[in-house]
Amino acid sequence: MRRLLTAAVLAVALTAAAIASPARAADVTFPRGSAIGLVPPPGMSESQAFTGFEDLGHTAALVIAEMPAEAFDPIEAGFTSSALASKGIELEKREPFELKGGKGVLFTARQTVGSATFRKWVLLAGNDAMTALVTMQVPEGEIAAYPDAVVRAALATLTFRSVQNQVDALPFVMGNLAGFRPIRAIAGNTLLLTDGPKDVVDGAEQPIFVVSIGSGAPREDDRRQFAIRALSTLPGVKEMRLERAEPLRISGQPGFEVMATAADAKTGQPVKIVQWLRFGPTAYVRMVGVTKLDAFPDLYDRLRALRDGLESR
Incomplete structure (x- = not known):
């Protein structure tokens, strides 16, 4: 009924990648219909256009994609510098990312689209039940509103809903x-x-x-x-x-x-x-x-x- 096709999962992951102080667990927000939530960075609110959060004033977006648990390994293996470069994304760093109740890998990168350059954080997270791909994107000119420490603090609150x-x-x-x-x-x-x-x-x-x-x-x-x-x-x-x-x-x-x-x-x-x-x-x-x-x-x-x-x- 449900079969993982590695190529298809990687395509979804790459598509998702193209587009404050620690908070209490009670502050975690789950976007409508999502099994994955987090405490959004200050200034962001739930999007009406996609699963995640946005700040229209600073053209910033945090997109959450939910996938089967078995998607984690092929996505991690496929997130190479060359694979991302084929999507116009320059990978700067890849590192383990500590999460409560799951495993995580954080990718930081930049992407130039036309005359605009974006700062990107892509968190690949997973547990026994599901995989999450969370992409935060901010224009370089708006990075003061969302510095690296603020984005990391928000991503660290990622939470999986129980079944x-x-x-x-x-x-x-x-x-x-x-x-x-x-x-x-x-x-x-x-x-x-x-x-x-x-x-x-x-x-x-x-x-x-x-x-x-x-x-x-x-x-x-x-x-x-x-x-x-x-x-x-x-x-x-x-x-x-x-x-x-x-x-x-x-x-x-x-x-x-x-x-x-x-x-x-x-x-x-x-x-x-x-x-x-x-x-x-x-x-x-x-x-x-x-x-x-x-x-x-x-x-x-x-x-x-x-x-x-x-x-x-």
């Missing part, structure tokens, strides 16, 4: 876990659950159930195509064959069920997929279960229990 805290911040509640357990929340609107010992699931080795909230609601006559298009975007599978697609009621609301078989993209192992969409007036809930093909009959009732136990906060 339970991530779950508690979601706009929905899973009233019946049916023996599954949450392993990760993403972007404040998506929850991953599994049944098995691993928190990082490769392919269909363990059943996966994903719940997400989407904005907008298709017309009744477009729901079938909407559901099929949504299923076609599912990563990590190939050779998908549609078995059925039909409307149904879910918790008293209009919904749509799609079932399909496929093969795990990495191993070729046969898998079964069920997707449920529950439509509201201005938004919809998407629920997707992926299991080994031969395990699906024993898991189907539990997947339906997860579906029916979902409630809005």
Whole structure:
């Protein structure tokens, strides 16, 4: 269901890189939907345009990118002087960076874009659950507002939300876990659950159930195509064959069920997929279960229990 592609992760990391006194833990701010927070430098406030903080008056930005835990090593290995130089970034220093509850590497650099030169700090941080890439960028002419010591003090407050805290911040509640357990929340609107010992699931080795909230609601006559298009975007599978697609009621609301078989993209192992969409007036809930093909009959009732136990906060 979720597979790390080293090249893709490095591309995301490089893209993120292109763009006061120590504070109490209680002052940590988590941008909306983010599992990663920190105490922003004085003068910065939460951005409405991206995940992070900004100071429009000084054209300064602090961007937070969240990735899987296994992204840490390939990003660290890929952050070489030559790789960054290909993005127009001159690496000045690379050093270990101490963090509470995680590991960190800090990269300091400069980047010239046209006639403007920017001072950059890129913190790569990680723990067992996730990886964070935090990029602070300030024009050279505004560096007096954000000296190195102030930026480092802010980065040192980086905090990872626990899985339970991530779950508690979601706009929905899973009233019946049916023996599954949450392993990760993403972007404040998506929850991953599994049944098995691993928190990082490769392919269909363990059943996966994903719940997400989407904005907008298709017309009744477009729901079938909407559901099929949504299923076609599912990563990590190939050779998908549609078995059925039909409307149904879910918790008293209009919904749509799609079932399909496929093969795990990495191993070729046969898998079964069920997707449920529950439509509201201005938004919809998407629920997707992926299991080994031969395990699906024993898991189907539990997947339906997860579906029916979902409630809005």
